[in-house]
Amino acid sequence: EAGVAQSPRYKIIEKRQSVAFWCNPISGHATLYWYQQILGQGPKLLIQFQNNGVVDDSQLPKDRFSAERLKGVDSTLKIQPAKLEDSAVYLCASSLRSYNEQFFGPGTRLTVL
Amino acid sequence: GENVEQHPSTLSVQEGDSAVIKCTYSDSASNYFPWYKQELGKGPQLIIDIRSNVGEKKDQRIAVTLNKTAKHFSLHITETQPEDSAVYFCAAIVSGGGADGLTFGKGTHLIIQP
Numbered sequence: 001e002a003g004v005a006q007s008p009r010y011k012i013i014e015k016r017q018s019v020a021f022w023c024n025p026i027s028g029h030a031t032l033y034w035y036q037q038i039l040g041q042g043p044k045l046l047i048q049f050q051n052n053g054v055v056d057d058s059q060l061p062k063d064r065f066s067a068e069r070l071k072g073v074d075s076t077l078k079i080q081p082a083k084l085e086d087s088a089v090y091l092c093a094s095s096l097r098s099y100n101e102q103f104f105g106p107g108t109r110l111t112v113l
Numbered sequence: 114g115e116n117v118e119q120h121p122s123t124l125s126v127q128e129g130d131s132a133v134i135k136c137t138y139s140d141s142a143s144n145y146f147p148w149y150k151q152e153l154g155k156g157p158q159l160i161i162d163i164r165s166n167v168g169e170k171k172d173q174r175i176a177v178t179l180n181k182t183a184k185h186f187s188l189h190i191t192e193t194q195p196e197d198s199a200v201y202f203c204a205a206i207v208s209g210g211g212a213d214g215l216t217f218g219k220g221t222h223l224i225i226q227p
Contacts, residue, residue: 004156033214042119042202042217043157056212091156099145099208102215104156
């Protein structure tokens, strides 16, 4: 079974630039999550989708972050404009449905200069 | 919201010895407690989990215990091996209402000394 795919794996941008990350969940997984992992810390939930609807985006900085999940499959997370403190690994996870094991992708490491 | 504290931040043990990592949580409504292992450059991988209706769960060399009254849970790894070296995260969820994002601890860097 293929795992969660993410791209790109690494991204370096200047502050105030825009960036987008892509996630392809495990086939058939209805629930998709984006987490932000700052160096030396545990992942922090940014947003949760159930199919193509948002379940929880209470910790998403909506003034600069946006996310969508078209057709209930792939998802993109965008930051516009980026700040220095956005430097982190952005992890995508999926699960078959709510309250099941979450499978994580390898993450995208973002560096904002 | 939920807050998860994890200790220690770094743990060094001799190969073959046991390792114990402890976590506490704040929300008494939390009812699902997974443990993840993260290797360098990879995403977290679930190694064991426990639900609030169970006090202990074991899978080969790995066990987790839960004390709901004290709101703490622990990971026990016996007969440690070099491949156990990684960062381990505890997490908690309040399951219900559809939102089940994980709240993670800050992680424990486990070092297995040969």
